Amino acid sequence: MKWDEFFVTGEPMIYGAMASIVLVSVAIVVGLTYFKKWGYLWREWLTTVDHKRIGIMYIIAALLMLFRGGMDGLLMRGQLARPENGLLDAQHYNEIFTTHGVIMILFMAMPFIIGLMNVVVPLQIGARDVAFPRLNAVSFWLFFFGAMLFNISFVIGGSPDAGWTAYFPLASNEFSPTVGINYYAIALQIAGIGTLMTGINFIVTIIKMRAPGMSLMKMPMFTWSVLITCVIITFAFPVLTIALALMTVDRLFGGQFFTMANGGMDMLWANLFWVWGHPEVYIVILPAFGIYSEIISTFSKKNLYGYTSMVVSMVAISALSFLVWAHHFYTMGHGAMVNGIFSITTMAIAVPTGVKIFNWLFTLRKGKIQFTTPMMYSLAFIPIFTVGGVTGVMLAMASADYQYHNTMFLVAHFHYVLIPGTVFAVIAGMYYWFPKLFGFRLNERQGKLTFWVIAISFNVTFLPLFFLGLKGMTRRMYTYSAETGFGPLNLIASIGAVGLAIGFGLLVYNIYWSFRYAPRDTTGDPWDARTLEWATHSPIPDYNFAITPKVQSLDCFWNMKKGKEKLFEDELEEIHMPSNSGQPFILGVIFFFLGFALVFSWWVPAIIGGLGVLVMLGIRTFERDHGYHIPVSEIKKTEQRLRGETV
Amino acid sequence: MMKQLFPIKHVMGYLLSLVLSAVALVVLIPDLSYNVKLTILLVSAAIQASIQLFLFMHIQEEKGTKSTLYINIIYALFVGLVTIFGTLLTMIWGYM
Numbered sequence: 222m223k224w225d226e227f228f229v230t231g232e233p234m235i236y237g238a239m240a241s242i243v244l245v246s247v248a249i250v251v252g253l254t255y256f257k258k259w260g261y262l263w264r265e266w267l268t269t270v271d272h273k274r275i276g277i278m279y280i281i282a283a284l285l286m287l288f289r290g291g292m293d294g295l296l297m298r299g300q301l302a303r304p305e306n307g308l309l310d311a312q313h314y315n316e317i318f319t320t321h322g323v324i325m326i327l328f329m330a331m332p333f334i335i336g337l338m339n340v341v342v343p344l345q346i347g348a349r350d351v352a353f354p355r356l357n358a359v360s361f362w363l364f365f366f367g368a369m370l371f372n373i374s375f376v377i378g379g380s381p382d383a384g385w386t387a388y389f390p391l392a393s394n395e396f397s398p399t400v401g402i403n404y405y406a407i408a409l410q411i412a413g414i415g416t417l418m419t420g421i422n423f424i425v426t427i428i429k430m431r432a433p434g435m436s437l438m439k440m441p442m443f444t445w446s447v448l449i450t451c452v453i454i455t456f457a458f459p460v461l462t463i464a465l466a467l468m469t470v471d472r473l474f475g476g477q478f479f480t481m482a483n484g485g486m487d488m489l490w491a492n493l494f495w496v497w498g499h500p501e502v503y504i505v506i507l508p509a510f511g512i513y514s515e516i517i518s519t520f521s522k523k524n525l526y527g528y529t530s531m532v533v534s535m536v537a538i539s540a541l542s543f544l545v546w547a548h549h550f551y552t553m554g555h556g557a558m559v560n561g562i563f564s565i566t567t568m569a570i571a572v573p574t575g576v577k578i579f580n581w582l583f584t585l586r587k588g589k590i591q592f593t594t595p596m597m598y599s600l601a602f603i604p605i606f607t608v609g610g611v612t613g614v615m616l617a618m619a620s621a622d623y624q625y626h627n628t629m630f631l632v633a634h635f636h637y638v639l640i641p642g643t644v645f646a647v648i649a650g651m652y653y654w655f656p657k658l659f660g661f662r663l664n665e666r667q668g669k670l671t672f673w674v675i676a677i678s679f680n681v682t683f684l685p686l687f688f689l690g691l692k693g694m695t696r697r698m699y700t701y702s703a704e705t706g707f708g709p710l711n712l713i714a715s716i717g718a719v720g721l722a723i724g725f726g727l728l729v730y731n732i733y734w735s736f737r738y739a740p741r742d743t744t745g746d747p748w749d750a751r752t753l754e755w756a757t758h759s760p761i762p763d764y765n766f767a768i769t770p771k772v773q774s775l776d777c778f779w780n781m782k783k784g785k786e787k788l789f790e791d792e793l794e795e796i797h798m799p800s801n802s803g804q805p806f807i808l809g810v811i812f813f814f815l816g817f818a819l820v821f822s823w824w825v826p827a828i829i830g831g832l833g834v835l836v837m838l839g840i841r842t843f844e845r846d847h848g849y850h851i852p853v854s855e856i857k858k859t860e861q862r863l864r865g866e867t868v
Numbered sequence: 869m870m871k872q873l874f875p876i877k878h879v880m881g882y883l884l885s886l887v888l889s890a891v892a893l894v895v896l897i898p899d900l901s902y903n904v905k906l907t908i909l910l911v912s913a914a915i916q917a918s919i920q921l922f923l924f925m926h927i928q929e930e931k932g933t934k935s936t937l938y939i940n941i942i943y944a945l946f947v948g949l950v951t952i953f954g955t956l957l958t959m960i961w962g963y964m
Contacts, residue, residue, distance in 0.1 A: 493955075
C-alpha cells in the first residue's frame with residue numbers, strides 16, 4: 222500500500238483536520254510535560270477504577286464527540302443551505318452523514334448516558350463503587366479506543382460511507398472497496414464489548430449492592446431506568462456483536478453471509494442490525510426518562526407521581542422494544558401481515574411512553590416549581606418530545622410509511638425524539654449533578670441563556686425538515702436543484718444549525734466560567750434534592766459514604782431532612798476499596814492496535830495484537846489483588862476536611 | 869458422611885451430559901428423517917441446558933437471587949425466541 226492510499230488526500234478540509242490533529246496532539250504532550258502532569262494523569266485518571274472519575278472521563282469523551290458529530294452536522298447543513306452547493310462532494314457528504322450518525326448515537330449519546338450512570342447510580346443506592354470496578358475501567362477504555370479508532374478513519378484510509386446502518390449490499394467489498402466499512406465493523410465491535418460489560422456490571426451492582434433497607438421498589442427512578450436499560454443492553458448488544466462479526470468475516474475473509482450470491486442474504490444484515498438497533502433507541506432514551514423523573518420531582522418539591530406505573534411502563538417498554546424492529550424496513554418487501562404485526566407493536570409502545578408523560582405532568586401539578594436550568598430542559602422536553610412521539614406514530618403506520626420512508630420527515634422525527642429525549646436529558650443531568658461532582662453549580666444565568674439558544678435553534682433546525690420531507694426531499698441527498706423549491710426551508714434549517722453551534726459554544730463557556738468564578742457549595746445539597754446521592758459531601762470522597770446509609774423509604778434523604786428518618790446510625794468502620802490498575806488502559810491500547818491492524822488486513826500485527834489481548838487476560842487471571850483498606854482515622858480526617866472543619 | 873462428601877449431583881450431571889452428547893450423535897444415522905433428527909437435537913439440547921443450570925450453576929440454591937435468575941432466563945428465552953422466529957417471519961415466511 223502506498224502512502225497516498227493510506228492517508229486521505231485531495232481534500233483541503235481534511236488537510237486542515239490533519240494539521241489540527243497534529244497541533245492539538247503536540248500541544249497536549251508539551252502541556253503535560255511543561256506542567257509536569259504526566260504522573261498525575263497516569264495515577265489519577267488513566268489507572269483509576271473509581272466510578273466517579275470513570276464517569277467524568279465518559280462525559281468529557283462524550284462532549285468531545287458531541288463537538289465532532291456536531292461539526293459533521295454543521296457541514297451537512299452547510300452543504301444543503303442552498304441548491305447546487307459545492308461545499309462537499311457526494312463522497313465526502315456520504316462519509317459525513319455516516320460518521321455523524323455513528324458518532325452521535327454510539328460515541329456521544331451512549332457514553333454520556335453511561336457517564337452519568339457511572340457517577341450517579343452507586344451514590345443513589347448507597348454503594349462504595351460498582352460491583353466490578355476494574356471491569357468498569359476496561360469498559361471505558363474499550364469504548365474510548367473504539368471511538369478513537371473510528372475517528373481516525375477520516376484521515377487514515379477513509380471514513381465509512383454507507384450510512385450509520387451500513388446496509389448490505391452497499392457495505393460489501395464489491396460496492397465499498399475502501400477500508401471505511403472495516404473501521405465501522407471493528408471500532409463498533411470494540412466499543413460494543415465495553416458497553417456489554419457495562420450492562421452486566423450495573424445489573425449486578427443494582428441487584429446486589431443496594432444499601433440495607435432499599436428494596437427494589439424504594440430505588441430512585443434513575444436507578445430503575447438504568448437497571449432496565451442494562452437489561453436491554455445485555456440482551457440487545459450480543460446481536461450487534463454477532464452481526465458485526467459476520468460483517469467482518471464477509472469483508473476481511475471473503476465470507477458470504479450478506480452477499481447476494483452463494484446463498485447469502487443481504488437483507489439479513491438490515492434485520493439483525495435493527496434487532497439490536499431498535500432496543501438501542503430505548504437504551505439511550507430510558508436513562509433520559511430517569512433523569513427527567515429525578516429533576517422534575519426535585520424541582521416540583523413533590524415525590525414522583527405514579528412511581529409503580531413508571532416502573533411497570535419501563536418494564537413494558539423493555540419487552541416491547543424487542544418486538545418492533547421491522548418497522549425500520551417496512552418498504553423492503555414483506556407482506557401485509559408482517560407489516561401489520563409490526564405496526565401494531567410499534568403503536569403499542571406509545572402507550573407506556575404516554576403513561577410516563579402523564580406521570581411527569583401530574584408530578585408538576587400543584588408542585589412548587591423552580592425554574593432552574595435542568596428543570597427548563599425537562600419542561601421543554603415534554604412538548605418537544607411529544608411532537609417527536611406523535612410523528613413516530615405516523616411513521617408506525619406501515620401503509621403511510623411508504624410515503625415518509627427515508628424522507629426528511631423521518632430525519633426530523635428521530636431528531637425530535639433523540640435531541641429532547643437524550644441530548645436535553647444528558648445536558649440537564651450534567652447541570653443537575655455537576656455540583657455533586659465538583660462542588661459548585663454551573664452558572665444559572667448563562668445556563669438559562671444556553672437553554673433558550675439551544676431550544677429555539679433546535680426547533681428552527683428540525684421543524685422545516687418535516688415539511689421538506691412531506692414535499693418529497695429524501696434523506697442523504699447531497700444536493701438538489703433550485704426548481705425543487707427545497708431551498709428556503711433548507712436555508713432556515715441551516716441557520717438553526719448555526720444557532721445550535723452557538724448554543725454548544727455557550728455551554729462550554731458556561732463550564733469554563735463556572736470552574737473559575739462560580740461560588741463553591743458547602744452543603745453537598747445545593748438543589749434541596751430528595752435522593753441518596755445528595756446525602757454525602759460534594760465533591761464526593763473516594764469511599765462515597767463514610768457510613769453505609771440505612772434506607773426506609775423512596776425519598777429517604779428528603780425524609781431525613783424533614784427529621785422523619787435517620788440515615789447514618791452506625792459507627793465508622795474501616796473501608797475496603799479497590800486498588801487502581803494500569804491494565805485496563807493497556808488492554809485498550811492493545812485493542813486499538815489489534816483493531817487498526819484488522820482494518821487494513823495486516824495479519825502479522827493483528828496476530829501480535831490478538832496474542833497481546835490474551836496475555837493481558839492471562840495476567841489478570843493470575844493476579845492477586847485484594848484492594849486496600851482506609852483506616853478509621855483517615856476517614857475521620859477526610860470527613861472533617863470536607864465538612865470545612867480545621868483538622 | 870460419605871453421602872455428604874460424595875458430589876452425587878455433579879457426577880450424575882456429568883454422566884448425563886456424556887449420555888446426551890452420545891444421543892445427539894444418533895443424527896449421524898443417515899436413514900432418519902430431517903424432522904426426527906431435529907427433534908432429537910432440540911430435546912437433548914433442552915435437557916443439556918437444564919442440567920447446566922440446575923446441577924452445575926446451582927440456579928435454585930440461593931433464596932435471595934432465585935426469582936431474579938428465573939426472570940432473567942425467561943427474559944432471555946423471550947428475546948432469543950422473538951429474534952429467531954421474528955427473523956424467520958420477516959425474512960422468509962412473511963416475505964412476498
